[in-house]
Structure formats: structure tokens, C-alpha cells
Amino acid sequence: xxxxxxxFAEFQRYPEAALSYRSDGRTxxxxxSIEGLAPAGSITSTIEDMARWVQMLTNKGVFEGKPFLAPExxxxxxxxxxxxxxxxxIFYGIGWDIDTKRRIIYHDGRTAGQSxxxxxxxxxxxxxxxxxxxxxxLQNLLIRYATNIFIDDTYAKMPDFEAFVASKAAQKSPSPIxxxxxxxxxxxxxxxxxxxxxxxxxxxxxxxxxxxxxxQFSFAYYxxxxxxxxxxxxxxxxxxxxxxxxxxxxxxxxxxxxxxxxGVAVQFPYAQPVLFTKVxxxxxxxxxxxxxxP
Numbered sequence: 001x002x003x004x005x006x007x008f009a010e011f012q013r014y015p016e017a018a019l020s021y022r023s024d025g026r027t028x029x030x031x032x033s034i035e036g037l038a039p040a041g042s043i044t045s046t047i048e049d050m051a052r053w054v055q056m057l058t059n060k061g062v063f064e065g066k067p068f069l070a071p072e073x074x075x076x077x078x079x080x081x082x083x084x085x086x087x088x089x090i091f092y093g094i095g096w097d098i099d100t101k102r103r104i105i106y107h108d109g110r111t112a113g114q115s116x117x118x119x120x121x122x123x124x125x126x127x128x129x130x131x132x133x134x135x136x137x138l139q140n141l142l143i144r145y146a147t148n149i150f151i152d153d154t155y156a157k158m159p160d161f162e163a164f165v166a167s168k169a170a171q172k173s174p175s176p177i178x179x180x181x182x183x184x185x186x187x188x189x190x191x192x193x194x195x196x197x198x199x200x201x202x203x204x205x206x207x208x209x210x211x212x213x214x215x216q217f218s219f220a221y222y223x224x225x226x227x228x229x230x231x232x233x234x235x236x237x238x239x240x241x242x243x244x245x246x247x248x249x250x251x252x253x254x255x256x257x258x259x260x261x262x263g264v265a266v267q268f269p270y271a272q273p274v275l276f277t278k279v280x281x282x283x284x285x286x287x288x289x290x291x292x293x294p
């Protein structure tokens with residue numbers, strides 16, 4: 001596997017890197033680094049390399065007659081360790097979704113303008129990988145058809161699934177957040193003035209809060225950038241723009257006993273609040289390059 005990489009810089013240097021598209025298949029998505037969440041989507045590869053990887057996994061750790069994984073390693077890798085859906089008998093292993101009822105092992109991936117899916121059935125000697133340079137549900141449709149044809153010898157069309165994929169592709173991109181939706185009263189502005197600065201987290205990296213034109217305040221976390229708004233009862237939120245569309249990050253201001261701002265706790269989707277610590281004027285913030293994150 002000589003064309004698989006784990007850093008954004010390596011992907012950028014690759015001469016045949018695929019372009020990324022939105023769900024309409026026409027709108028380009030700029031290449032974006034997500035190394036801050038590297039294990040969740042910063043690996044890039046080619047279909048040839050992934051075919052070799054899937055062949056090894058389908059053959060239970062053996063590739064071209066040579067063991068790559070010991071039997072106990074493969075068994076641990078593909079064993080159900082955590083319950084995901086008890087009723088459907090779906091579990092989670094070491095990076096794999098494991099369906100014990102249908103006896104399949106699978107996982108998918110999705111970033112801005114890219115989507116993929118791998119499905120393995122080692123007991124059948126069957127595996128398939130689909131790579132799409134588009135935000136799409138197409139890979140799931142292709143996986144279903146391939147499994148039906150090669151495993152179940154079924155060639156019937158799935159009109160409901162095809163209609164679902166078509167409807168997702170036809171969806172319009174979310175509208176950008178308008179500056180007119182940003183609201184700050186005088187009290188909120190005074191509070192934010194004391195928060196202007198750089199904040200760091202040992203795993204999640206660096207974010208900044210800064211003054212912006214027209215008495216506004218800006219929030220920047222890597223490529224997620226936008227203005228800060230305030231709602232009574234709900235508090236502060238960053239209304240960010242990104243190549244994947246608009247997103248909102250609520251956050252709270254953390255102070256010490258003397259009422260000095262020491263950090264901000266940001267609520268990212270599907271996670272507990274992450275506390276970023278304010279960098280003192282004499283310190284320099286260095287973006288983190290984590291090798292492992294949740």
C-alpha cells in the first residue's frame with residue numbers, strides 16, 4: 001500500500017488526488033484539513049490500496065498466502081465489544097460495526113465532499129469497498145446491490161432505496177447564516193471584550209475570539225469561522241461557516257475567583273463540552289498535532 005496517507009500535506013502532494021463535490025455532484029468543495037480529528041477522517045487512500053486491505057481482512061488476516069495478522073489479532077479486531085443496537089444485534093468492535101445477525105462487519109466514512117463504505121463477510125470470503133468523491137448515499141446503495149448480487153444471488157431493484165439516494169442528492173445546500181441574525185446587547189458586548197484572545201486545548205488545538213466590525217465578535221476554530229451571538233437564557237453561540245455548511249457552537253465563559261476569564265467551554269456536536277484555556281499574553285499558542293482522539 002504505497003498510496004495511502006495519514007496527513008493532509010501528503011494528500012495535497014499526491015499528483016492524482018480526487019476533487020471533492022457536494023451532494024449535487026457539481027459544486028466543488030475545497031480541500032480541507034481535519035487533522036485535528038485525524039483518526040476520524042484524515043486517512044486518504046486509493047481504490048487499489050483499499051482493495052488489498054479488504055482482501056487481507058476478508059481472508060482473516062492473510063494476504064497473498066502470508067499472515068499479516070495473527071488469528072488472535074484478527075479475532076480481537078472483529079469481535080463485538082460494545083452494544084450499539086441490542087434489538088438488531090449490532091455491536092462495535094475495534095473500529096468496526098459488527099452485525100452478528102447478518103454476520104457482516106462494516107464501517108463508513110464521511111467528510112466534506114467525500115464518502116466511503118467497507119463491508120466484510122469473512123465467512124463468505126466476500127468484501128467490498130466503495131470510495132466516492134461526493135457527499136452522497138450512493139456508496140450505501142452500491143454496497144446493498146453488490147451484497148444482494150454476489151451473496152444472495154438476487155438481482156431485484158430497490159426503488160425505495162434508489163429514491164432515497166436521489167432525494168438526498170437533490171437537497172439544496174444549507175443557506176449561509178446572515179449577519180442580521182447575530183444579536184448582542186451591551187452587556188454581552190462588555191462580557192465578550194474581556195474574552196478576546198487565544199484559547200488552547202491539548203488535543204483539540206486552538207480557537208480564537210476577536211473583535212469584529214460593527215461591534216461584533218468573531219469566533220475561529222480551524223476552518224469553522226463566524227460571528228458570536230447571544231440569547232437570554234441560552235447564552236453565547238458561535239454561528240460558523242464551513243465548507244460543509246453552517247454550524248452553531250454554544251459556549252460558556254469560565255472565570256476564576258477574581259472574575260478573570262480563564263477559558264471557554266465549547267459544546268461541539270455529540271460531545272461533552274470541551275474546555276479551552278485562555279493563553280496569557282506572554283505565551284504562544286501552538287496548534288496540537290494529536291495522534292489519537294475520541
